[in-house]
Amino acid sequence: xxxxxxxxxxxxxxxxxxxxxxxxxxxxHATNLARIMVLAVFAMGYNLAFGYTGLLSLGHAMxxxxxxxxxxxxxxxxxxxxxxxxxxxxxxxGAMAGAVGLLALRTAGVSFMIVTLMFAQAGYLTILYFGQxxxxxxxxxxxxxxxxxxxxxxxxxxPRYLAALALFAAAMAGCLWLVRSPFGRVMVAMRExxxxxxxxxxxxxxxxLAALVISGVYAGAAxxxxxxxxxYVGGSFATIQYSILPMLYVLLGGAxxxxxxxxxxxxxxxxxxxxxGFTSAWLFFVGAALVLLILFAPKGILGTIRERGARWxx
Amino acid sequence: xxxxxxxxxxxxxxxxxKAVDGVNFRLEPGEIHALIGPNGAGKTTFVSLxxxxxxxxxxxxxxxxxxxxxxxxxxxxxxxxxxxxxITSIYPRLSVFDNVALAVQSRGAAxxxxxxxxxxxxxxxxxxxxQEAGTLSYGHQRLLEVAMGLALNPRVLIxxxxxxxxxxxxxxxxxxLIRSLVPDTTILLIEHNMDVVMDxxxxxxxxxxxxxxxxxxxxxxxxxxxxxxxxxxxxxxxx
Ligand SMILES: Nc1ncnc2c1ncn2[C@@H]1O[C@H](COP(=O)(O)OP(=O)(O)OP(=O)(O)O)[C@@H](O)[C@H]1O
Ligand SMILES: [Mg+2]
Numbered sequence: 001x002x003x004x005x006x007x008x009x010x011x012x013x014x015x016x017x018x019x020x021x022x023x024x025x026x027x028x029h030a031t032n033l034a035r036i037m038v039l040a041v042f043a044m045g046y047n048l049a050f051g052y053t054g055l056l057s058l059g060h061a062m063x064x065x066x067x068x069x070x071x072x073x074x075x076x077x078x079x080x081x082x083x084x085x086x087x088x089x090x091x092x093x094g095a096m097a098g099a100v101g102l103l104a105l106r107t108a109g110v111s112f113m114i115v116t117l118m119f120a121q122a123g124y125l126t127i128l129y130f131g132q133x134x135x136x137x138x139x140x141x142x143x144x145x146x147x148x149x150x151x152x153x154x155x156x157x158x159p160r161y162l163a164a165l166a167l168f169a170a171a172m173a174g175c176l177w178l179v180r181s182p183f184g185r186v187m188v189a190m191r192e193x194x195x196x197x198x199x200x201x202x203x204x205x206x207x208x209l210a211a212l213v214i215s216g217v218y219a220g221a222a223x224x225x226x227x228x229x230x231x232y233v234g235g236s237f238a239t240i241q242y243s244i245l246p247m248l249y250v251l252l253g254g255a256x257x258x259x260x261x262x263x264x265x266x267x268x269x270x271x272x273x274x275x276x277g278f279t280s281a282w283l284f285f286v287g288a289a290l291v292l293l294i295l296f297a298p299k300g301i302l303g304t305i306r307e308r309g310a311r312w313x314x
Numbered sequence: 315x316x317x318x319x320x321x322x323x324x325x326x327x328x329x330x331x332k333a334v335d336g337v338n339f340r341l342e343p344g345e346i347h348a349l350i351g352p353n354g355a356g357k358t359t360f361v362s363l364x365x366x367x368x369x370x371x372x373x374x375x376x377x378x379x380x381x382x383x384x385x386x387x388x389x390x391x392x393x394x395x396x397x398x399x400x401i402t403s404i405y406p407r408l409s410v411f412d413n414v415a416l417a418v419q420s421r422g423a424a425x426x427x428x429x430x431x432x433x434x435x436x437x438x439x440x441x442x443x444x445q446e447a448g449t450l451s452y453g454h455q456r457l458l459e460v461a462m463g464l465a466l467n468p469r470v471l472i473x474x475x476x477x478x479x480x481x482x483x484x485x486x487x488x489x490x491l492i493r494s495l496v497p498d499t500t501i502l503l504i505e506h507n508m509d510v511v512m513d514x515x516x517x518x519x520x521x522x523x524x525x526x527x528x529x530x531x532x533x534x535x536x537x538x539x540x541x542x543x544x545x546x547x548x549x550x551x552x553x
Contacts, residue, residue, distance in 0.1 A: 182419045182426065189416050192405045199365065199399075200462065201391035201420040 004180075007314055011176055014259065015169045022161050030157060034164035036262075036269050038226050039249070041171040043261030045093075045218020046246035051255035052179060053211040054191030056109070058243045059100060059116030060219050062123040065238035066096040067220025069127070069134060072233035075146040076135075082146045082154065086224045093220010094213045096123075101212040105205055117240070124238040139234025142227055149228075160229050167225050168262075171218060176258050178214070179314055187211050188256070219246075248286075252293060254300030258314050263301055316379060318343040318500050319364065319395075319470060324373035326359055333359040335524035336373070341470065344497030348511045349504045351521035352544065357504045358400050360521065361472045364502075365397040366390045377470075391420070394469030398459045398476060400504070406448025410439065413447050413458060417465035433465035436494075438487060452479045460488075464495070471495065472502045477510055489514055512536070520544075 018037070022030055042064055049055040070092030074080035080088075104115040127134045144155055152159035178184050186207055189197040194204050227233040236242075245268075246261070253264025271289055276282035297304040306313040319341040326334040333356045341347055349357050362368040364375060366387030375383045382390055391397075405413050411430055418429035434440050437457040442450065447458060456479055463471050473492075477485050485507070492501055492514055505511045511518065511532070518535045520527040528538045535541055 182415075185412060185416060185419070188408065188412075189405060192407055193403060195367075196399075196403045196405065197416070198388050199367065199391060199397050199403075200417050200466065201388050202416075203386070203388045 003312055007176070007180075007312065011172060011258065014262075015165070015172070018165055018168070022158065022165075027157055030161050032269065032273065033266075034161045034229065035226075036265050037164040037168035038222050038229065039245070039269070040262040040265040041168055041225070042219050042222035043246040043249040043253075043265050044171055044175050044258075045215040045222065047250045047255060047257075047261045048175065048178070048187070048218065049212055049215035050247065051250055051257070051260070052184065052191065053187040053208060055105075055208060055212060055215075056113050057116045057212075057215075058113050058240070058247075059104075059118075059120035059123075060215070060246055061238050061240060061242035062100070062120040063093045063097050063216040063219035064223035064226075064242055065123065065127065065235075066216075067093040067223030068227040068233050068237055069223075070220070071224035072140065072142055072227045073134065075142055076140055076233075077133075079143070080146065082149050082228055085146060086149070086221070086228060089224020089227075090217055090221040093223060094217035096220070097216020098209065098213045100216075101209045105208050105212065117243070120238070120240065120243055124235065124240075127235040127238050135234065137235055139232060139236070142231045142233060144231075147228055147231060154229055155231060164225070164229060167221065171221070172258065172262075175218075176314060179258060183210075191256075248290070251300055252289070254302030254304070254306070257300070257302040257306060260300055260302045267301075316343075317341060317376075318378060319502075320376045321364070322374045324360070324363055324375065325371045326356075326363055326368060327371060332524045334363060337521070337524070337526055339519060339526065341500060341502055342517075344500055345516040346492065346496055346501040346503060346514050348515035348518045349502060349521060350506070350508075350511060350518060351527070355521040356524040357521055358474055359524075361397065361474060361502065361504065365395055365472060367397070391466065391468075395472065396463040396466045396468035396470070397472045398463045398474060400474035400478075402452075402455050402459055404447045404455055404458055404462070406446070408447055409443065410434070410445050410447050410450070410458060411443040414461055414465050417462040421465070421467050429465060433461040436464055436491060437461045453481060453484055456480060457484070457488075460491070464499075468499060470500045470502060472504075474504045475506060476503070477505065477507050485510065 021033060046060050049057055067089035071085040071089035074088060075085050100116065100119050104112055104119065107115050128136050147154040149163060154160050154163055186202055190204055190207050198204055249261050249264035249268055252268055253260030271285060272282055275285040299307060302313060317340040321337055321339045324334055324337040337360060351357055363370050366385060370383055374381060377393055414430040414433050415426050418426050423429040437460055439454060439457055439461060450458060456476060460476055477488055480488060489510060495501060515532055517530065518532055519529045520535060520541050522544050527544055528535050528541045
């Protein structure tokens, strides 16, 4: 089997397993998995910026929330349907990332981190300030009538799971295709040696802006889908916590690997789910997991596996 | 004949240090032009101005008559000016293939794999494709960087001390490689190894304290008393 075929086979196998899981798992876990798949799309987007292009952003909550609100507000105020609303969310995520990138990408490293954090904070405060329109702190429930896609009711378990899986599969295929494309190589080149890349004829600003916009489209799609599938839109999704979550997923699963974000989201979700079931100090376990990770596998789980032999892993 | 590249009164100071101080320079199409001078003469700074890595403080640069003084570095590369760094600059964690592929795809080549194979063959690195670039020997890393420059198919290839760290046998191969590139590619070569310079160069520019001390054929430059004082005499006596 050629390298490309093996890679696609592995990723298709994961999609097939996730499909099969729907028939095996109890509803509680299937719903969890649907959440995890949507969050993994968010993390995949984060990974394209951070893991592949080397852009350490602390502002991705803003792109997630942009997608969520661009989906939810037209539904709430004007009764827009689920499908167009979802598309609107995806576009909003990309547009927001483009606007932020135009300004923030004039900085790099720690400054970039701080600038994106400030933008995201400003975004959160904007949502609160216009609480009349946005629902503010309390948020709002997405009207059941809008939670339909191609005639399926997204508030019931099976269609919801399948919608999450479809989004996840599309996002993963897109990600895999992108990172194996010539542009994916240029993204990595920016991360590895920006000066060399510039002297090979690549404009660092344009490459990073493009990567950030793609990343924002992923985040926006995830935010819109999250609101649509689980029926709630709220300002809490624009807080710093939602900028840090995808970073944790990516670090745990392996930055710069296609499957890392999913693996990280899966493990972190259940780590929190299980520990918070028997202690209120669940953050302690998250912290401990991160310390262990940094000590024993600083490249994350899949990053370490790739380093230890599976060099072909994209 | 019109110059391929030309500078007029090019200036770059670092504080009080006049690294490049009013340099007029012509690069003729198809020539191998060597840039020599003592350590700190301003050679790297001068070519950094040509390639756009450093902004110009005063003066003008043209490429085929077009003013490129304010053109950003990446755009100059696209216009045909390739630069290999004095301090090796590759992607150490990427494969040799990916390193060269980045150059090949930058010029818009349709068949990336073929372009990579060709560039690697020219520097005798065929078969190293899959190796992580950072694990190559120092000499091979230098050659990889040259391959990346070649793979851009540049009009002007600027090489900043390319033979530094190469073994004697590799230097012979390198000289043959450079000869094979002209006249399609014009070469601007910074080099401390005088045998390489005298062997390869059609013309030589000598820099000293950021100014042009002499320009001419190897024989003329060798015979120039000012050059002998400032550079060649001391260098040969020491070597
Ligand atoms: N970024 C910089 N900031 C301050 N001074 C610099 C900078 N770059 C170069 N210089 C100084 O400018 C002068 C010229 O340096 P340059 O590197 O151009 O010399 P060179 O001719 O390439 O020398 P070498 O043969 O050692 O490579 C030196 O005195 C150097 O210390
Ligand atoms: Mg130098």
